[in-house]
Amino acid sequence: MKLLNKSLLNNTSKGIDNDFEEAPQLSRRKFLIGAAKSSLIMAFAPLAMSLTASASQIISDRAFSPSVWFEIKNTGEITVHVARCEMGQHVGTALAQIVAEELGANWDDIRVEHASSDPKWGFVMTGGSWSVFQMYKPLSQAGAAGRLTLIDAGAKILGVSAHSCDVKDSKVISGNKSITFSEIINKGKFDRTFTPEEMAKLSIKSPDKRHTIGFDRLALDVPPKTNGKAVYGIDVELKGMVYARPVIPPTRYGSKVLGVDDSKAKNIKGYLGYEILKDQSNWIEGWVSVIADTYQSAIKAADVLKISYQAGSSANINEQDIIDEGIKLVNQKESGVLFVNDGDVDKAFKVAASSMSATYITHTAMHFQMEPLNATAEFKDGIWHVHCGNQSHSLTQPAVAKALGVKVEEVMIHQYYLGGGFGRRAYGDYAIPAALTAKQIGKPVKFIFTRVDDSKFDQARSASVQKVSGALNKNNELIGYQHYVSAGWPTLAMAPGFMPKALDGKGNFDPFSTSGSDHWYSIANNRVRTINNQVAQKAFNPGWLRSVGPGWISFGAESFIDEVANEINIDPIDLRLSLLDGKGKNKGHHPQSVNGAKRLKTVLEHCRKTANWGGKLSKNEGIGIATSFGQEREMPTWIACAAHVKVDPRSGEVKVKKITMTLDCGTVVHPDSARAQIEGSILWGVSLALFEGTEIKNSNYAATNFHNYTPLRMNDMPEMEINFIDSKEFPVGLGEPGVIAVAPAIANAIFNASGVRLRELPMKAEHVREQKAKA
């Protein structure tokens, strides 16, 4: 499930095929340090390249456009190039901190630049909470290589031995002598190459010597976001551009335009015409683009266009059809493919003294990122330039190229700030209609989706159904566990090359719709099957939504464990602790999951203490607990979450009073933005649990704008207490994991407050009332 894992990328499944190339892996590249135009430049190049020329030659020619990682100008300014997008996580700041740490740079000298698309960066994707996890080592090493080079050059100028030197505040220091980086660059010569083996051997600072990592820095992207100066995709203007807005067809797939009547539109001043878009990749079908000289005119004209369609074949699917299909699937023994298979589950259930099972449902949930989708496209000097905020050049660039029918190198994606990503801007298919319109009318086009257009073209989190079963022996020990998960699969729709082979070899599966089921509880006989819901797949394009699979799968898993505890009458925290022994496969491994399940145990014990567990509460109140290990077993972020709720016994209304969360995510690079991510993701968790959710109606999303999709607002905000375990372990992800445990903690709290067990997301007052009536 790791992004650069070769076996995953080689694996293409049928269906829509992505032709992104395998990333040149950083580990197989040489690191070059050379001078060019009064700058010291540090870059990566493929191994073969550096054999034919010296480092500084390659760099000053930029002949092979090596990917520049950072450069130090002779003025002392250090620019870190970040191949990750900025969508609210201040990732540029965190990644620059890693470089600054090893380099010994003064933080005031640091700038960040976000890279445009260039295949030399390798596979680029900002998502999965991967950025710091993936970049920590290579950036630390790159910084260390830079330090070594500067020390060698600085020592020569100072006339001292390199061994006597250290770096601090952008200076090389030896005893009471020192020289600034900028002086070194003005005087020194640089031409140096590090092989991957040499890079691996460079010593990296021990945690107690750090001066930048783990300290708060004002995030570099914050000031322009307080004065209107930050430039987002929607702010781009190109010379000679016109505006366009889509008319989105009745079905996501297979629609065809039969005729367009624009007689009314012709009365609108500024209306320039329409285009039926011809997508050579067939990603979008039956789209009409409405063109005008202002956006307002495009909005108005699109509203009065009369288009007749032949809708795609699956035009009448509703939410209940998807749920019904899911229920059918999770009740078929052999459906889907095998993901976890420990021990002998069938035998465990056969010999069990008792068993129990429960089915959990989550409904369609949408992105509603604040900046509606948009892209601005232009053909210039033989290149298709696409301007937009996006989470992955590597997914977007080939998609646009294919739609246009041109080579990948002929498309250039320019990056901007993202007005929210949350997974919607990972596969940047919104750039396709922009590029096609520009192509068909031969002019630069700014293509903006209204909020309603954006909603219609969302890639929603699919509705899901899961069934969890447990087998108990006569001592009430959990001896068997089985979990079937089913949903529409985003990765199948958008990046099938990322789907690994199943354990039983019977096909591939979507790891982003499965992860979270491979828990760290030690249960000897344990089976997970993961199943694609094809009814969902046909109706709409399932998407990656912040926290992806674990966001809904843990709702089932962590609700169920509480249900078991209640059944056998033991404290649900005690039950969890007894299963977190950190033995066998739950021992974890170096570096990212050292100590395994024991760390989950530690956060759970900490959370128990801080959350008033077992303390006295007012009437109709309850505390519920849940744990999470983040986005994937291979990159665990250890979390325990307690929700304190009040349930109105009459109306059924649920109020979340407080969320208490303890996390261990290894080394925290930028503590304040880590906290900000957790604050935001806890509130996302509450929002998805109680306030969000829609349904599929005739193969479309019922929600279209903020009047009928209603994320949490400030007046719904609970109190929050967030504690990070002080850790020096390898840093893991933080952008999403905080979401995961919140919904099951609230469900468990509702049960503790009212005796009502809710097994459906979002949890609504009427569900509480219904259950009460039944009881």
Next chain:
Amino acid sequence: MIEFNLNGKVVRSNAFDDTPLLWVIRDEFGLKGTKFGCGIAMCGACTVHIDNDAVRSCSLPLAMANGKEVKTIEGFENKHPLQKAWVKEQVPQCGYCQSGQIMQAATLLDKNTNPSDDEISAHMSANICRCMAYPRIKKAIKEAAKQSTLGVNIFDPSISKDA
């Protein structure tokens, strides 16, 4: 022809009377700090001041701005105490909603120099922050209320950092 005062300057627009003020501000006068979020006055991303009231510019026909004083985030010239507090509390995540949040918050402080938690929530719940930076928005408003001396010069790393 509609004439109004935009951040202290008189401007004229020939756009249709019913064009939302938002698009006139952004596309005709090039002030991109005011954002488009929903178009139906539900999110607050497009909030500007008209005669010192917070107004959703996505839903205000241009004609209604005739003769009025319109202020956008750019009109604060980086001098509003809320902007300083926003940096201090590191409020923005994606940042897209933040111009609107600041414009909305400013009208609260204009009328109430020391708002309570509940007053802040009530006033600010008109604006959505999809990144849910709400705790920091709240904190920053309180911080700005403490420093309520208007017109303080603020440190802006974006100027020195070109960020």
